Amino acid sequence: MVLGTYKQITLARSTDKQIQKISQDGGIASALLCFALDEKIIDGAVVAGPSEKMWKPMPTVALTSDDILAAAGTKYTLSPNLWMLKEAVRQYGLEKVGIVTIPCQTMGLRKMQSYPIGVRFMADKIALDIGIFCTENFSFESLKTFIQAKAGVDFDLVEKMDIGKGKFWVHTADDVISFPIKETHGYEQNGCKVCLDLVSELSDVSTGSIGAPDDWSAVMTRTDSGETIFSKAVDAGLIETKPMDEGKFGLEMLTKLATSKKEKAMKVIDDRKAMGLPVPFKASNEKEGDPLANV
């Protein structure tokens, strides 16, 4: 089960032209949050919103569709969204919060809900967690450094970044530059090396571009609430779906990448454990059952 537990897996994209224009791929996170907000399934959401610095996201409490759309698109750097959760339920007084998380944050969120130490009365206020596929993440300075060095463009001129087909793509106003994703290794966060989760296994709905054609996203619904929201949005015509390609560029690729992330991470975990270093995961020989399980 390298993709975690899920109810259905499908390809999907937002039917909203505006979302399609600004979103990274299929615009699923934006579409679902806007829909959940309209349907009052959530009363606000914590998203990676814009900050004063270009490409440096800031955890933001979005209360309207406009706020959500302002946060559309992937930023390949850290946005500590969980940090904003408490403010969302305290100063903003939200009671049904939606949140977008990458896998490590999804794990943190679920842990926070299981052991609500320092976050009283918050666990029960999380209504929707949209997990994003993630292979690794970069600190802001790392991102800036390797883009300027590898793509040779000024960071301020970058209009879109993307990862796909084994390459890191940098779009500027009049150019598209790419370099092999391998060249970014060494710039990622240290924690990503021990991360066993590519697909946000613990989220309500997870989504990402891996295994999907251009401008579409792969979507996995995982919990009852995630499934309900997604199918309602599909029924409402806000999201269109088509079956996931089972083959080489579809499910097979997603499975392959998820497995290889787990295998690489497991090796680092085992090495670190052997040296007696603290790692928040079990070594492969400590696990009962699946040696690649996200535990």
Add this chain to the structure above:
Amino acid sequence: MSERVVISPTSRQEGHAELVMDVDDEGIVTKGRYFSITPVRGLERMVTGKAPEFAPVMTQRICGVCPIPHTLASVEAMDDSLGIEIPKAARQLRELTLAAHTINSHAIHQFLIAPDVVPEELMVTAINSVSEIRKTVQMVVDIVAGEGIHPSDVRIGGMARNISEIARKRLYARCKQLKPKLDDHVELIIGLVADKGLPEGLGVTNAPTLATDVLYGDRENFDLDRFTEIMPESWYDDPEIGKRACSTIPLYDGRNVEVGPRARLATFGDFKDRGVVAQHVARAVEMKMALSKIIDLLAELDTSAPVMADFEINGTGKLGIGAIEGPRGMDVHMAQVENSKTQFYSCLVPTTWNIPTMGPATEGFHHEFGPHVIRAYDPCLSCATHVIVIDDEDRSILKDEMIRI
């Protein structure tokens, strides 16, 4: 023949205390003495010499029962010492926090006295009612002050941030919904206390009342010159008790006083009744007053207004006073800031004022009523003292070390 009845520790209250009653042949109390046996207090020493911002953070941890009044008294004392005038919205947020906490704290007390006054068939109703009320008012504290137990957003110079408009509307709606429930609850409690049929005059004392404000607290009404503090040895007539008592005896105009809800209503209203029943009634009535204040404040609050004053933290050595009317009475913190450090800090906490009054209040009635009298004051002794337990097994504690901090 005189006999001595000792209750140690007294139960269903916060902290540890002892009630020693001399009784005559009929069991009537002729002499009552109540004193704290929760040892040692060191928090003021801990904050001295440190940055002023540390004081509210530390002193709110005096106790988990009324952390809000301690936080507020601490920031008010610091504001006064530093000469800060806080913005209007900040003051409103502080008042909101305290009013919500007062309702919460009174509801907890009603839970504690439930076994005394609530008949078995109504117990579930009463407890559910307490829980319902607490849930809503704690939400107010959570949102306005950042945290329900140890508020993080009450700061020197105002509040860390204003609440959002959506939060204000939500709280307003919730508190409005709570109003009929709270009215029923208050009626229930007052009715049950009356039904208990406690003897008339129980707990009546001649001690004057002391309060600075109707609900929030006003340092102008606390006159430091009229305050004196004596050691327990010179207060209790029994030298053994004088030695064991752990809190000092604060006096106002040289007399022991009563503080708390009844004291507030008597000082600022026309509430004339005295004694155990009157205290329960005053407490219940005050819950209604606090809720209507919350609703008014939420209606008035401008959520876009600034809540933090501009100020310098250097200090001039002025003795600042923060007087807050906590649920159990007047809580006064005093602070002196100079060279950006707290030079002097002292807390005069609510129950400390009541301690010398509570013992004599048991006199004249059967000793079985003693605990009723004590509980009517809702004593909370943790503020008085704190120790660090080194070993749970042998119960060894840090004593001397604590004092020397």
